[in-house]
Amino acid sequence: MSIQTLLRIATGLVAACAFTGVFAADIGQIKVAKGQVSVERGGQVMPATAGMRLQASDVVKTGADGSVGITMTDNSLLSAGPGSVLALNTYAFDTTTYQGKFDATLKQGTLAVVSGKIAKQSPEAMTVRTPSTILGVRGTEFVISAEPVTQQ
């Protein structure tokens, strides 16, 4: 078999896996969903319920009556109140070494955070942002709110 044929097969396999989502690793799971909660993934908006698995780049939104609680695979806990938009920008977690990277943005709303194994292993590895602020997380529990400034 030629190298070209092998490459074509490999490319086809990668494409097939990407299509069926085989390689999309779970980064966390919605444990609590009250009121209206949705997840935006690759341009599609899906209603979210408890048990739903999350992936890197997902954006979790709550309605005016909604709230959501998420447990990440490193045991970080994130929970958002009504009218919140939370983007899970970057997430990686090695279950053998506990090395990883976690970056999330609260675009608006309220968020409670309990950091997990990623921040415990490497204090620089977890950041939580708003459009205006960057938080360095040194293994901890905190709350953050972001209120959009309206221009008139």
Next chain:
Amino acid sequence: MKSLIGACAAAALLAACAQTRDTIVLLPEKDGRQTAVIVHNAGKEVTLDQPYAGAKTGARDVNGYQSSPGDVQTAFGRALAAQPPRPVSFQLYFIEGSDVFTDETKRVVDQIFAEIANRPAPDVVVVGHTDRVGSDQSNDALSLRRAELVRRELMSRGIANENIQASGRGEREPLVPTADNVSEPRNRRVEIIVR
């Protein structure tokens, strides 16, 4: 309106116009551990390292303040009420160099299933550990074998495969620190985290 946006765009070239007004409050740690959050905003830095230490951001500045449990409950009550239950950890112990459970461990398994039954959308993490007898490589393999054994046991008792993750930490995380090549029963274990 145009002039305001123009002013903002011009200001953005110098220093970003704040898009949000933010409030950050450090909460006390349950075990009293020293922790901190470092707030970076508008080129300034505020470190929050005491319980209920807070920071508020303005158009182009950030200031520290002292918050309180009542203030936090008023502003963040709904977010805190949605917090998932804390993950709970159990230890299962093995006979040396083997993947055979000790007798006391069989009782812990019942507690684990009670915890699983009490949680919304539960999932289970199975992490294998070894003591420091043997090479790193063989311990990585042994720790994963122990974790996989427990995963199969949990599956045989009705937990879906998709709700169990198994991994091996080898000898990286001893419960009892020892010198290399010391046999230590408390380190030959599998940790089960229910979350």
